[in-house]
Amino acid sequence: MNKRILFAVIITVILCGLAQAKTTITWWQFWTDPNIKPVIEKMVTEFEQANPDIDIQLTDLTWANGHEKIVIAFGSKTGPDIVELGSDWIAEFAANNLLMDMSTQVASDSADYEGWGMATYDGKVFARPWILGTRVLFANRDLLTQAGYKENFIPLTFEQLNEATKKIQALSPSIYGWGSNAPEKHRLYKKFLPFFWSHGAKLFSDDGSMCLLASDSSIKALKVYKELHDSCGFVADQRGIEDAFLEGKIGFIISGDWLLKRIELENRKINLLSSFIPGTKLLGKSFQGGEFLAVNTASKHPREAMRFIQFITSPENQVKFCVANRSANPSSLEAQKDDYFSSSIHLQTFIRQIKFANHPPVDPDWVYIEQAIEEAVENALFRSGLVAHSLYEARKKIEKIKAQ
């Protein structure tokens, strides 16, 4: 009898233990800003309360070395269950079978979200869009007025932009018409590509067999970009350009929604104009990127991981995130309708601009391709290289990369 009781107690204890055992999901993410981190943590707590069987372990990454950490972790088979990836990185991981194909899991609500193109490689979806991003043209209205422009002036074409930058440049030796990016890795190409696309240029032929980087329209685009740089460019890294712009020293810059956040949080007094990327005749095309959530192929809990991703990317949580981070482009179409996004004309500029934005090809060799593009721009802008020759050399390099 005693043995039976003992046996029953042991079984009960084991079952209780099993019932309480939690599934631990590890999530690596980049949002360490004190404005947004508590919001992320709160979302995690809410999810854990709603799913008591799941424990989310959060690890912070930094933009300075986050990519390296992720690559090393995946390379050494110690990657997390869920990882936040920049749009340009997805193909590199997907091509090496490191990300779970989530095409089936996201099929039911994919129509309610934007940004799938950046997460699709080889016909399969490898990540879920979270927060998207684009670039718009910012201008200092006061400088435009001083240069003789009416208050409602918006440069719609590159010609108008060029003329306005020159007029602003002429105001004073300490005022610059245009904020021109120094050759910063992973940034310079994002500034040039809007010019490139807005001139109708393409990186590859439709079947992907030919690199078209040195086409006539591409050469025109780089010439327009170079003219702005040569005639009135204030050259610095992105942060330096934004600092100078906020100090009222620059007429026009291209930047993202983080600039709105800086203006608000740092209480900057600037008469701001936000506008779409200009075009040759009509409006041009901007750059599109974003943050995506992916599941490690080696994850032992893909179902739970997907459940968490769906929770974090839900319309309500995207709105919470965007409000805290002052982000302008949630991937959820429902979230985009929230009153917050219509509360500012500048947020509206971003929401509309992203409809006219391209993203780079989803290619595992993109890191090399973007390097070749940046070298061409750097050569033309900073080393007095001929525009056509620089692009031709970059095209040769890209063709070599693709051939390998």
Next chain:
Amino acid sequence: MKWSKAGALALALPWLLTFGIFWLFPIIYSFIIGFTDQQLLAADTQWVGFDNYRALLSDPDFLKSLKNTFIFVLGTIPLTTVIALGMALLIDKQFPGRGLFRSGFFLPSITSMVVIALIFTNLYQRGGYIALLSEMIGLSPPEHGFLYSGETALFSIMAMDVWMAVGYYMLIFLAGLKSIPRELYESAEINGAGKIRQFFSITLPLLKPVALFILVVNSIKSFQVFVEIFVMTKGKFETSTMVYFIYETGLTTKFEFGYASAAAYVLFVIIGVFALAQFLLFRRKQVAW
């Protein structure tokens, strides 16, 4: 007290383990993977023989970084050595405030390279103090700042490096000067040798071992230049050096361990040959007293 062999081994074990795991193993392993196409994310690795080394010889980025490294080494070492020796000779004399100068010259050597690089990045920028000074003496600084021009960026970094390093080598020269017996100078003076003769016949020959040490140490350090490039230009504007190339290839972008290891061994061989040449050059006429 006598130590048994086992006891001695036990005491040496922590160092041996550290040496084996963190030095010896990576050195051997990186030599081996230099003959493979290993990439961190790639599933399989192929043995490629000398392909990586052959590819390096035709890689324009590597050749450019090799050229920049040699410009850096050959430009900074003679300048650093001559200025450090000159400063040591001046500081060796007795004059009021000598200690202040000595500390002042040495201060940059004990300051973090990152801090100095950031300060100089500001000094070199458009409208910065160095640009203003250049204008005052009638020189036109580069339009976008010294670090944003392929013609001036590397030389600007080299100048900063010389400024930073001279204090440390001055102190070593000073120690060498102190070790030269005063009697030699007294004897030379009695025999009618002037100051210049004394310098070339006593000071310089007796400083040769110190100079050799400085040249070898400074060469190795200069061949490995990285932090200043990373902080100030990220290898842009013709400033990419060999270690920066290895970092870019092996630890960013696609983590090409095999290719980066091969480049690292090329650098190893170059440093070895350079150091050996310096030893041979200085061994010919060793002076003793």
